[in-house]
Amino acid sequence: MPLLEKTICVPGSKSITQRALVTAALGQGTSTIVGPLRSEDPLLLKDALVALGCNIEEKGDDWVINGTGGNFAPAQGKCSIFMGNNGTGIRFLTAVVCLLEKGPEIELTCTKRMEARPIESLLQALRAMGANVKSKFNTGCPPVVIVPDGSFKGGDVTIDASKSSQYLSALLLIAPYTKIPTRISLVGPLASSPYLKITLSVMEAFGIKVEEDSGAFLVPQGSYRAREFQIEGDASSASYFFAGAAITGSSVTVENLPQDSIQGDARFVDLLEKMGCTVMRSQKGTTVVGPSVGGLKGVEVSMKDMPDMVPTLAAIAPFANGTTVIKDCPHLRIKETDRLAAMATELARLGADVEELDDGLIIRGGKGLRPSRIKTYDDHRIAMSFAVVGLKVKGLEIEDPSCVKKSFPGFWELWDKTFLEVLSVEF
Numbered sequence: 001m002p003l004l005e006k007t008i009c010v011p012g013s014k015s016i017t018q019r020a021l022v023t024a025a026l027g028q029g030t031s032t033i034v035g036p037l038r039s040e041d042p043l044l045l046k047d048a049l050v051a052l053g054c055n056i057e058e059k060g061d062d063w064v065i066n067g068t069g070g071n072f073a074p075a076q077g078k079c080s081i082f083m084g085n086n087g088t089g090i091r092f093l094t095a096v097v098c099l100l101e102k103g104p105e106i107e108l109t110c111t112k113r114m115e116a117r118p119i120e121s122l123l124q125a126l127r128a129m130g131a132n133v134k135s136k137f138n139t140g141c142p143p144v145v146i147v148p149d150g151s152f153k154g155g156d157v158t159i160d161a162s163k164s165s166q167y168l169s170a171l172l173l174i175a176p177y178t179k180i181p182t183r184i185s186l187v188g189p190l191a192s193s194p195y196l197k198i199t200l201s202v203m204e205a206f207g208i209k210v211e212e213d214s215g216a217f218l219v220p221q222g223s224y225r226a227r228e229f230q231i232e233g234d235a236s237s238a239s240y241f242f243a244g245a246a247i248t249g250s251s252v253t254v255e256n257l258p259q260d261s262i263q264g265d266a267r268f269v270d271l272l273e274k275m276g277c278t279v280m281r282s283q284k285g286t287t288v289v290g291p292s293v294g295g296l297k298g299v300e301v302s303m304k305d306m307p308d309m310v311p312t313l314a315a316i317a318p319f320a321n322g323t324t325v326i327k328d329c330p331h332l333r334i335k336e337t338d339r340l341a342a343m344a345t346e347l348a349r350l351g352a353d354v355e356e357l358d359d360g361l362i363i364r365g366g367k368g369l370r371p372s373r374i375k376t377y378d379d380h381r382i383a384m385s386f387a388v389v390g391l392k393v394k395g396l397e398i399e400d401p402s403c404v405k406k407s408f409p410g411f412w413e414l415w416d417k418t419f420l421e422v423l424s425v426e427f
């Protein structure tokens with residue numbers, strides 16, 4: 001018998017919401033996004049699109065977007081748009097702004113941390129397509145300055161997306177609107193490859209089907225078709241609840257995470273299954289049942305395709321028998337914080353046996369942990385991962401818990417409601 005059985009819904013997917021915002025804003029006609037994620041990042045992107053002249057209205061839980069057909073009309077004069085630490089958003093928006101016809105300079109600004117997160121590979125590709133775009137301080141990172149001068153045209157372009165798939169997604173999303181057909185080839189491997197599938201799926205849902213030919217992406221010219229579009233629950237947000245089930249021998253069902261989810265992070269449950277959990281998948285949701293306490297096993301795994309799941313996996317690894325080896329994810333060092341360093345430092349603070357590698361972590365399970373105050377480095381995923389640890393390590397405190405607002409403002413409320421009974425159990 002599971003310790004507790006809970007069924008929940010998580011907020012909409014951040015990745016899908018941001019793609020749908022872009023396709024609907026570029027589209028022809030009025031789209032309705034049903035169940036978008038209302039958190040800091042998508043709201044920043046939504047406000048940015050409004051600043052570029054796109055009309056977006058909130059109707060109940062939905063967003064109604066009057067598509068621009070690719071003809072944005074920002075207010076007159078030099079304009080500055082703040083994108084916070086929204087990596088996906090600033091990369092997508094940089095490409096969108098390159099579509100603007102002749103007009104005053106547009107600057108995309110951000111937090112200090114985002115100023116250390118690279119964007120140069122995307123800028124290089126956009127320049128090769130004719131854009132007048134640069135990193136303001138020549139750091140290869142934002143702020144980004146774009147001077148729309150009518151010379152952006154598209155064409156054959158190569159891009160290095162080995163540090164972030166968001167560069168490729170950004171180019172693909174705007175490519176239907178370039179003056180000449182755009183064909184994108186990758187140089188080097190693609191980081192976080194399942195996010196490409198989300199991009200291609202959302203583009204196709206809005207009427208643009210990208211052809212793949214010997215490794216190149218051929219993007220048909222055209223306009224996105226307006227439609228009503230339902231956002232799935234966020235698989236990355238769901239992971240904390242599944243992880244909580246995994247280490248406490250509980251059962252958690254996430255109703256709005258269907259079996260055929262387009263999100264790569266929905267496959268995190270496969271990993272939990274390997275570690276000893278029971279997983280049930282259907283169109284009505286996904287259930288994870290943790291093994292009885294002491295039954296979780298360590299795994300050795302490449303996390304190159306699931307970077308956002310590394311903090312979640314690292315959070316449960318100290319409670320698993322044996323060693324967990326997390327490999328192939330150097331790109332974790334350029335996220336909201338250096339997540340390999342952050343997880344290693346904070347797990348060690350609790351007394352875990354953890355080793356930081358250049359591209360991953362080694363965590364040896366079975367060591368008793370002691371409570372402490374955890375630093376979150378203004379990173380939502382560090383805060384939510386240590387909420388998982390806190391189910392087992394009573395008295396653990398999390399600094400600046402409100403940083404979850406980036407992707408999941410209601411996290412703590414849902415967390416406490418879901419795991420209320422477990423919060424008082426001494427394991």
Ligand SMILES: O=C(O)C1=C[C@@H](OP(=O)(O)O)[C@@H](O)[C@H](O)C1
Nearest residue numbers: 015088164165166192195307308
């Ligand atoms: O395209 C997206 O929605 C995302 C892609 C991933 O980034 P990288 O491709 O930079 O690894 C992921 O970490 C991020 O949270 C969201």
Ligand SMILES: C=C(OP(=O)(O)O)C(=O)O
Nearest residue numbers: 085086087088089308335
């Ligand atoms: C890395 C993330 O987001 P972004 O790159 O969009 O800032 C994340 O949400 O974990």
